[in-house]
Amino acid sequence: MTDALSRLLAERDWVMADGATGTALFNMGLDAGSPAELWNATRPEAILTLHEDALAAGSDLFLTNSFGANRGRLRLHGLSERVGELNRLAAELGREAADRARRPVVVAGSMGPIGDFMAPMGSLTHAAAVEIFHEQAEALREGGADILWVETLASLEELRAAAEAAQRADMPWCGALSFDTAGRTMMGTTPAQLAAAVERLPNPPVAYGANCGVGASDLLRTVAALVASGNERPLIAKGNAGVARLEGGHLHYDGTPELMADYACLARDLGVRVIGGCCGTTAAHLRAMREALETRPAGPRPTLDQITARLGAFSAGSEDERLTIGRRN
Numbered sequence: 295m296t297d298a299l300s301r302l303l304a305e306r307d308w309v310m311a312d313g314a315t316g317t318a319l320f321n322m323g324l325d326a327g328s329p330a331e332l333w334n335a336t337r338p339e340a341i342l343t344l345h346e347d348a349l350a351a352g353s354d355l356f357l358t359n360s361f362g363a364n365r366g367r368l369r370l371h372g373l374s375e376r377v378g379e380l381n382r383l384a385a386e387l388g389r390e391a392a393d394r395a396r397r398p399v400v401v402a403g404s405m406g407p408i409g410d411f412m413a414p415m416g417s418l419t420h421a422a423a424v425e426i427f428h429e430q431a432e433a434l435r436e437g438g439a440d441i442l443w444v445e446t447l448a449s450l451e452e453l454r455a456a457a458e459a460a461q462r463a464d465m466p467w468c469g470a471l472s473f474d475t476a477g478r479t480m481m482g483t484t485p486a487q488l489a490a491a492v493e494r495l496p497n498p499p500v501a502y503g504a505n506c507g508v509g510a511s512d513l514l515r516t517v518a519a520l521v522a523s524g525n526e527r528p529l530i531a532k533g534n535a536g537v538a539r540l541e542g543g544h545l546h547y548d549g550t551p552e553l554m555a556d557y558a559c560l561a562r563d564l565g566v567r568v569i570g571g572c573c574g575t576t577a578a579h580l581r582a583m584r585e586a587l588e589t590r591p592a593g594p595r596p597t598l599d600q601i602t603a604r605l606g607a608f609s610a611g612s613e614d615e616r617l618t619i620g621r622r623n
Contacts, residue, residue, distance in 0.1 A: 402441050405434075
């Protein structure tokens, strides 16, 4: 239990993560066609503000601005030779913000999907994926990240590659997949398959779970399935702030701070240990979540009906899956 997140989890029932990096940076003026990670070099003051806002709102853990900073994704912008620099800067900025805080804060080195399909569906081999993740992991470690945070993945194959990369970098890690309206990832993985797979890894994650996807209701339906699997490893939930809608050419999320406060407490009562937000989640949402988690007493594990009563109906999905989860809860 030597890593920063495990130490926090040993001291408290839950740890609050941060919110949406992209939403915050777009609000600061980031162009939709530009990689957010470039701001680590060109607008470091904005990245520090991003982290400091999350800390002021009550986050105990925040992700570095490096989600898309792997060689595969940066190649699309002609920046593939800056992987080391941009990830190192991301971690250094995160470390600076965390070290200013007067309480324990976990700097999580963010790593997103590579952007190519893995074999046999695509041409990306396991060995190549490991190398891509490892390059990013080494730079995040060098910059001062406490832990690696791999999220929004769609396949167990990519998760396994990230796990091997973390092991090579001698870094603790967390992993989260993104599930759609049918309760599966884009590549067909179910929550039960994820729960079983993480325990077969040579170096299981400190915590695992789900992020992004559709809305807060659907995210907690996935979490309920992870709980039902029987896996007792600490769970992560990072739901979107409601559901996205296209208005005037821009994405808007309908989740209010009050809704996200309800979501945070429902996640806690489901047994989630690391609670945060994904797309659309701002500092205002985080403040409401923190206040609710600290002031509302813990309750019994909510049913799916109780989740939808508080957060809204699920998107169209598998009725068989819903009934199974309901019985096991």
